[in-house]
Amino acid sequence: MSTVHYAGILETVEGHPSELIEVLHDIQEESHYLPEDALRAVSEKLGVPLIEVFRVANFYKAFTLVPRGAHLITVCTGTACHVRGGSRLLDELSGQLNIAAGETTSDGQFTLEAVNCLGACALGPIVVLDGKYYEHMTASKLRKLIESTRAQDNEDSAYA
Amino acid sequence: MPKMLGPDALLGWAKKERQEREKFESTVQICADTGCRASGSGVVVKALRNEVERQGLQDKVNIRETGCHGFCEQGPLMVIEPGNIFYGKVTPEDVPEIVSETLLNNRVVERLCYVDSISGERIIKESDVPFYKAQDRTILGQNKVVDPFDISAYVANGGYSALARVLTSMEPEEVISEIQESGLRGRGGGGYPTGRKWEQCRAADGYEKYVICNADEGDPGAYMDRSVLEGNPHVVLEGMMIGAFAIGAQQGYIYVRNEYPLAVKHSKKAISDARDAGLLGEDILGSGFSFDVKVMRGAGAFVCGESTALMASVEGKVGEPRPKDVHTVEKGLYGRPTTLNNVETWANVPGIINKGAEWFAAKGTARSKGTKIFALTGMVKNTGLVEVPMGTPLRTIVFDIGGGSANGSAIKAVQTGGPSGGCLPTEKFDLPVDFEALSEAGSMVGSGGMVVMDESTCMVDVARYFLAFLMDESCGKCAPCRIGLDRMLEIVTDITEGRGTAEKLALLEDVAETVQVASLCALGKTAPNPVLSTLRYFRAEYDAHIRERRCPAGVCRALITYSIDTEACTGCGACLRACPHEAVSGAKKEPHVIDQELCQKCGICRDECKFDAVVVQ
Numbered sequence: 001m002s003t004v005h006y007a008g009i010l011e012t013v014e015g016h017p018s019e020l021i022e023v024l025h026d027i028q029e030e031s032h033y034l035p036e037d038a039l040r041a042v043s044e045k046l047g048v049p050l051i052e053v054f055r056v057a058n059f060y061k062a063f064t065l066v067p068r069g070a071h072l073i074t075v076c077t078g079t080a081c082h083v084r085g086g087s088r089l090l091d092e093l094s095g096q097l098n099i100a101a102g103e104t105t106s107d108g109q110f111t112l113e114a115v116n117c118l119g120a121c122a123l124g125p126i127v128v129l130d131g132k133y134y135e136h137m138t139a140s141k142l143r144k145l146i147e148s149t150r151a152q153d154n155e156d157s158a159y160a
Numbered sequence: 161m162p163k164m165l166g167p168d169a170l171l172g173w174a175k176k177e178r179q180e181r182e183k184f185e186s187t188v189q190i191c192a193d194t195g196c197r198a199s200g201s202g203v204v205v206k207a208l209r210n211e212v213e214r215q216g217l218q219d220k221v222n223i224r225e226t227g228c229h230g231f232c233e234q235g236p237l238m239v240i241e242p243g244n245i246f247y248g249k250v251t252p253e254d255v256p257e258i259v260s261e262t263l264l265n266n267r268v269v270e271r272l273c274y275v276d277s278i279s280g281e282r283i284i285k286e287s288d289v290p291f292y293k294a295q296d297r298t299i300l301g302q303n304k305v306v307d308p309f310d311i312s313a314y315v316a317n318g319g320y321s322a323l324a325r326v327l328t329s330m331e332p333e334e335v336i337s338e339i340q341e342s343g344l345r346g347r348g349g350g351g352y353p354t355g356r357k358w359e360q361c362r363a364a365d366g367y368e369k370y371v372i373c374n375a376d377e378g379d380p381g382a383y384m385d386r387s388v389l390e391g392n393p394h395v396v397l398e399g400m401m402i403g404a405f406a407i408g409a410q411q412g413y414i415y416v417r418n419e420y421p422l423a424v425k426h427s428k429k430a431i432s433d434a435r436d437a438g439l440l441g442e443d444i445l446g447s448g449f450s451f452d453v454k455v456m457r458g459a460g461a462f463v464c465g466e467s468t469a470l471m472a473s474v475e476g477k478v479g480e481p482r483p484k485d486v487h488t489v490e491k492g493l494y495g496r497p498t499t500l501n502n503v504e505t506w507a508n509v510p511g512i513i514n515k516g517a518e519w520f521a522a523k524g525t526a527r528s529k530g531t532k533i534f535a536l537t538g539m540v541k542n543t544g545l546v547e548v549p550m551g552t553p554l555r556t557i558v559f560d561i562g563g564g565s566a567n568g569s570a571i572k573a574v575q576t577g578g579p580s581g582g583c584l585p586t587e588k589f590d591l592p593v594d595f596e597a598l599s600e601a602g603s604m605v606g607s608g609g610m611v612v613m614d615e616s617t618c619m620v621d622v623a624r625y626f627l628a629f630l631m632d633e634s635c636g637k638c639a640p641c642r643i644g645l646d647r648m649l650e651i652v653t654d655i656t657e658g659r660g661t662a663e664k665l666a667l668l669e670d671v672a673e674t675v676q677v678a679s680l681c682a683l684g685k686t687a688p689n690p691v692l693s694t695l696r697y698f699r700a701e702y703d704a705h706i707r708e709r710r711c712p713a714g715v716c717r718a719l720i721t722y723s724i725d726t727e728a729c730t731g732c733g734a735c736l737r738a739c740p741h742e743a744v745s746g747a748k749k750e751p752h753v754i755d756q757e758l759c760q761k762c763g764i765c766r767d768e769c770k771f772d773a774v775v776v777q
Contacts, residue, residue: 017475018475020477024459048476059479060458060459063459077380078380078381079381079575079609079625080380080611082380082622083539083613083617084538087625095760116378116462118194119194119195119383119419120194120383121380121535121537122535122544123195123198123235124537133194138764140767143740
């Protein structure tokens with residue numbers, strides 16, 4: 001299935017090794033992770049050894065080799081968010097979802113990520129859920145946000 | 161848009177665009193930057209467009225979605241011209257009143273005006289708001305007047321006139337000496353003289369040369385590069401073009417963080433528009449000079465802010481630094497002469513060409529010229545982006561512009577320079593902010609992050625935070641950084657968790673000095689700064705953790721307890737219901753208690769309590 005997703009992306013590249021990081025970004029945007037067959041296809045197309053493709057995919061934090069959950073929660077742990085309690089939010093989420101940063105819940109619903117800085121420092125602590133920014137977060141607001149997202153999912157599946 | 165075949169065509173275009181804009185009776189400048197979007201500026205813009213259309217005012221009112229205005233704390237915010245009227249924390253519900261009162265009848269909606277916290281007065285004009293008053297917004301001020309998505313707005317404001325001037329009437333050497341005379345130094349952290357860098361790159365052997373814009377703003381707590389690139393991408397492009405002409409480069413790259421999606425989008429759009437207008441590509445403005453720019457996205461590696469690591473990343477490789485015995489101006493990207501400057505540095509170039517080196521050098525201190533943008537964040541009232549002449553005292557930035565403490569708790573330090581910088585105590589707040597003064601005090605200007613810390617910030621925890629950050633971001637190539645940071649973090653973590661000893665503290669200082677001297681690149685060399693500066697100015701906090709097993713700021717979880725003040729507790733039950741760990745008990749209208757065995761110290765009870773009855777000790 002994933003082959004369909006990234007075939008179009010590979011058609012647009014010229015085949016130069018310098019395109020590697022850009023291509024990996026594009027594939028991840030489509031597939032939400034980097035599937036093994038995609039890495040193999042990229043290696044062939046750009047003429048970069050597979051081991052080097054894998055090394056790059058592993059080195060950079062933005063890339064993930066495992067599928068992400070249905071919802072992506074990103075907690076900013078930048079300095080400005082940290083002094084306003086951002087790291088405490090990460091601990092709290094970790095406890096609530098029973099996963100560490102970088103992991104996905106066993107039901108595949110939530111992936112938790114910590115990011116160094118989102119550049120919205122004035123509004124910290126910042127949490128991003130599925131691309132939407134939540135400013136001035138607190139542990140209790142966050143708990144409610146997760147609960148309402150879960151409730152919404154249950155409602156959706158009940159009607160499905 | 162038509163292709164500009166020469167400088168005269170560009171002038172004509174600018175004139176036409178200016179006339180177009182003069183037709184409007186008023187202009188609403190709404191900040192639509194990442195920060196204000198997070199506070200909801202998107203829906204305000206929508207509501208305003210709808211309302212203006214509903215009242216049939218499209219030909220009279222110009223709605224301009226702009227980049228960052230700086231005063232993020234007040235977002236979503238707007239400025240209405242004429243009148244320079246400043247409205248903050250605007251909601252879609254406010255929009256009909258703004259249209260019918262201000263836009264139609266020139267009346268100010270007072271409740272949306274900024275209220276000065278000291279005098280309690282309502283302030284109407286943006287220029288009178290204390291946050292803006294003490295600033296010199298040479299670079300950031302342009303954000304308000306251009307639409308980042310519209311090249312014609314930049315051109316209407318005199319954009320690309322510096323490029324035209326350089327291409328028609330200056331030799332590359334003249335450009336370089338103008339930049340040298342201005343005293344411009346790199347805004348990314350190092351403070352290396354920009355003109356000297358260009359001169360070395362021009363002199364370097366090689367036909368193919370490159371220019372790079374470093375927009376990999378990795379320092380947590382700094383976001384001025386994002387705001388400049390998002391808000392005014394053409395000024396950065398124009399700066400790069402002038403630099404490319406001066407050193408003799410044909411290709412440029414903007415290396416931007418993937419965490420800044422709007423900056424990626426705006427710079428890509430700017431490049432394609434500039435190409436269509438004949439300002440990028442072959443034979444620019446008919447001068448014979450050819451140059452093009454590509455956007456490359458970073459992928460979340462802090463070390464890629466380091467020039468050699470960044471260049472490896474542009475080549476599509478793992479971002480590991482290399483020793484700099486041969487400088488990148490001689491052998492950089494693909495082994496060819498390369499000039500790398502930061503976003504803010506490039507953005508300063510067109511102004512210097514247009515207004516002259518003397519104009520730029522008139523601002524600042526003896527060795528640090530011009531203005532610098534700082535991201536003022538943390539426990540300060542007015543958070544946002546601040547631009548001041550170099551040499552402005554920290555006190556002016558934190559207290560006059562920043563408005564002092566956010567919540568009444570005393571400010572005790574400001575952290576400057578990101579993970580490579582240090583924490584400066586209030587005794588140092590009279591220091592003029594310039595490259596030399598801050599580095600002598602054990603910190604650095606760095607990329608310009610300023611995180612304000614108050615009594616609720618634990619300085620040992622801050623040191624631990626930066627060590628954890630840097631250990632995680634160390635690429636692992638050299639041992640002093642890889643192993644040294646790991647050991648330092650172990651010692652500092654022990655201190656924050658109540659296992660610290662005086663002997664280990666001495667070892668910490670010893671390891672810190674070794675990492676400083678022996679690491680390969682700037683990441684490692686500067687990594688001990690947060691530890692060394694907190695030890696230098698806040699040793700008493702380390703002592704409290706080690707000798708008394710106490711965290712004075714109430715941050716380090718292993719050393720604190722949550723309890724309820726029975727006098728203040730009204731027994732409302734808010735904390736009891738909110739506690740996810742069922743650690744709170746008590747009858748209704750009776751003081752509650754926290755079970756220390758069950759308490760996870762998450763702080764939810766304190767967030768929920770309206771009577772400040774939850775005490776952390």
